[in-house]
Amino acid sequence: MSSINGRNASDLFQGQSLLYRHLFAFVDSMCLKWIVELRIPDIINNHTKPITLSELVSILEIPPTKVGHVQSLMRYLSHNGFFERVRIHENFEDKEAYALTAASELLVNGNQLSLVPMVECILDPTLSDSFHHLKKWVREEDLTLFHISLGSHFWEFLTKNPAYNESFNEAMASDSQMSNLALKDCKLVFEGLETIVDVGGGTGTTAKIICEAFPNLKCIVFDRPQVVENLSGSNNLAYVGGDMFMAIPTADAVLLKWILHNWTDKDCIKILKNCKEAISNNGKKGKVIIIDVVINEKQDQHKVTELKLLMDVNMACVNGKERSEEEWKKLFKEAGFQAYKTSPLTGYLSLIEIYP
Missing domain, CATH: 1.10.10.10 (Winged helix-like DNA-binding domain superfamily/Winged helix DNA-binding domain)
Structure with missing residues (x-):
């Protein structure tokens, strides 16, 4: 041959x-x-x-x-x-x-679990065209991919572009419905809690599911002011605007769903420290609940690992990353947490509970 x-x-x-x-x-x-x-x-x-x-x-x-x-x-x-x-x-x-x-x-409009908004948002040229700039991005020390393609950090871009901000929030809400399908089988995670803050909770899709399952649990959706300013809550659901890098409202538990993969390790440690302070100020032994990717190449099926690694590359757009369990463990330790446990949630997402 x-x-x-x-x-x-x-x-x-x-x-x-x-x-x-x-x-x-x-x-x-x-x-x-x-x-x-x-x-x-x-x-x-x-x-x-x-x-x-x-x-x-x-x-x-x-x-x-x-x-x-x-x-x-x-x-x-x-x-x-x-x-x-x-x-x-x-x-x-x-x-x-x-x-x-x-x-x-999942692509039928109007279905409870429709992911059409996710497709429309992610495949908008505003987002997808940014990846033509990977060559320049890897040679820049601090700039995100969006800084290069859009001229600003992604979150700043959303603030300045209300139409795309609405599209992004709809996409995140549609994805939340998939996570919520799994959360319905995780009632033990929320039992015993009286208050919970959903940090970066958008329009409250996840929080509403939690409120329905636990009518006595008070939920606070905490997000950027422009995201929550026109939203109204209910008896056990409230919306609060703010900056998670400054402070997080006090509660028994803090939920971070698909948040930490957007940020560098340094930023994640700052967010986690603020979470720790939020649950410590309540005078109870609280916890932080993380829903995110845990890369495990040795145990996951090849296709699952392929998706997780693809998501890791995708997070280049904001200088974020997906993490292995060892990388998560290092973050928790540096943020001052003492213990954690990890459970599978969806096909590629895990649920992590961390304790101070």
Whole structure:
């Protein structure tokens, strides 16, 4: 078998396949954006049964010259698990049709667990185009990727751009619904608590779920003033604006869901110290509840690790990072906490309870 530089042709062909798979990976995101923009999951859902290609292109009003291209897109998306190709019997003949899968059900607008806002936010060119600047970013000592592409830190950008800020908050709220699905099975985590502060809680999606499950638990959603200023609470839900780097409202527990991965170790230690002060000021033995990624390459399945490492690269945009358990442990110790325990939560997120 022929070889070049000590590698045989078979290895080189495999290398080419891997290279091309990543080279054209952006097409995956654009196909996802395509089905959301055309509301194809909605169409199939409203059809109440698997839909044939001819029915789909008719509803979408696709010109005849593009029908074959739509078929190519649907075939590729089906191969990747977004649709299921099934056989149906209709008008005395067997036909191929497309049905929803668990992934595309998450892209039906109006569903309680719809992740459409997440897709729309993340695939907005405002965000995705920033990654064209990775080369410049790695040579800058302190600037975030958004500093380079947008001219400011991401949180400052949100403050100055209300429309995108609204899109971002809707995306985070949709993601929270997925975490909340898991939190419903974690009642022991909240039992015995009288007050809890959801730091960076956005519009209160998670806090509302907690309030419903524990009517006697008082929840405070703590976020940037511009996020919470027009929101109204209820008997056991309140909104407070402020800066988590300055101080956090006093409570029995502090919840940090998908917060710490946005920040450097130095910033995380500052946030955790403020959390420790918030639960210590209450005169009880409180705790901090963290929902975030814990990288565990030795124990996780390959695809789960792949997602976690991809999320780690994604956090480059704000100079944040995903962390291994050892890295989390180091942060807790430097922030003055004495103990912690970690539990699986969703497919890639963990729940960590830390104690002073």
